[in-house]
Amino acid sequence: MAAIANLLLIFLQLYSFIILARVLLSWFPNVDPDNPIVRFLYEATEPVLQPVRNFLRRQFPEMGMLDFSPIAVFLGIFVLQILIRSAFF
Numbered sequence: 696m697a698a699i700a701n702l703l704l705i706f707l708q709l710y711s712f713i714i715l716a717r718v719l720l721s722w723f724p725n726v727d728p729d730n731p732i733v734r735f736l737y738e739a740t741e742p743v744l745q746p747v748r749n750f751l752r753r754q755f756p757e758m759g760m761l762d763f764s765p766i767a768v769f770l771g772i773f774v775l776q777i778l779i780r781s782a783f784f
Contacts, residue, residue: 700783707772707779713739718765743768 717736720726726733748764 697783700779704776704779707776710739711769711772714744714765714768717744 713736717740720733720736728734728737744764747767748762751758751763751767
């Protein structure tokens, strides 16, 4: 069971890096959206970020153009990692 927990922790850490790459990519508006790496980053993160983004916009419409969904997902991943570590180690 600890091996599965370790794999899950590794996956969550890798996914955090993918989200971080997507956030950093958003700072450069001239990036080619047809680039395979850019497409991978968007396709890998959008299914998670979009529902969080929609929820945050419904709950906090005054946020305006700021997108806090990556921060919320980072926080969720951090909490999941803590729960997994406390349950299995």
